[in-house]
Amino acid sequence: MNIAWYLVVSAIIFCIGVTGVLVRPNPLVILLCLELMLNAANLALVAFSRMWGNSDGQVFALIVMVVAACEVTVGLGLIVAIYRRRMAVNVDELNELRG
Amino acid sequence: MSAVLFFIAAIGAITGAVGVVMLRNPFYSVLALVGHLISLAALFLLLRAEFVAAAQVVVYAGAVMVLYVFVVAYVGGADEPLHSPGGALRALAPLFALAVAVELCIALLGTGLTAINSRGAHYVFGFGTPRQIGQEFLTTFLFPFEVASLLLLMSAVGAVVLARRRRGLEGTDEFEDRFAAVPRPAFTGTMAEGAGIRGGAGTTSRPAAQERPLGVSSGDPR
Known part of the structure; x- marks a missing residue:
């Protein structure tokens, strides 16, 4: 398959992720949609790495996976902390800094 | 052969992504994401990125998703409406997503990279x-x-x-203490009895006050 096909799939997944972040009110699902966007970027990176025959893109993809894992850990910790304080797990209601 | 595999994996990945956004229960969203990640690992394999595909399955679909499942189970993944009632901006959200899609299409169609219409560089043994x-x-x-x-x-x-667990915040929680302090009749099979925390019958002492130091000491490495 041509590299362009992989890029098309990557673009579609990225747009689906953007839609999810904008539409869903639940922070858990928003984190999942962020994962979708990061994975779309990963697919593009690996596709370009294949295009050039150079493995630097794959190293970059692995670093992106590490950063995504960190982001998920901290994000889920925040959600658990919000839940512990008996606040609604909903980004529409969590719009104040005073907590 | 590779074309067939590509389309199967691509359709799986896109279906999983749509499932993450459209399913109402966050638990099913997580499961859809697991399917998406595994399809994406197949795409990585088709791109000769063996190590990235393996790391994707083991680290992402394995470890990170387990974290998600635990948190969804803890927070309680109740069904929720897909669209919250309020918010004029939320109605515009699909429009913004469409704008991003158009931009990406322009970027792909107007690219100066001629090599994306090829199958990629010549495969050298040991790549990836x-x-x-x-x-x-x-x-x-x-x-x-x-x-x-x-x-x-x-x-x-x-x-x-x-x-x-923040003791400063939860210790002053009146709601919890009031309900924990209701004297229950003895030998009715409460959890506190099973753990041997409550004293004799008709104890009016507050079990919550006794449970808390116990919970702390159980976290002690000794």
């Missing part, structure tokens, strides 16, 4: 194997590698600090 990736990480990309390990450590510590 753990041996090559490891060599890259320990020679060319040693500094990002070390920074990544530091970042992982920081996020692990940060998550524990964020999600730990």
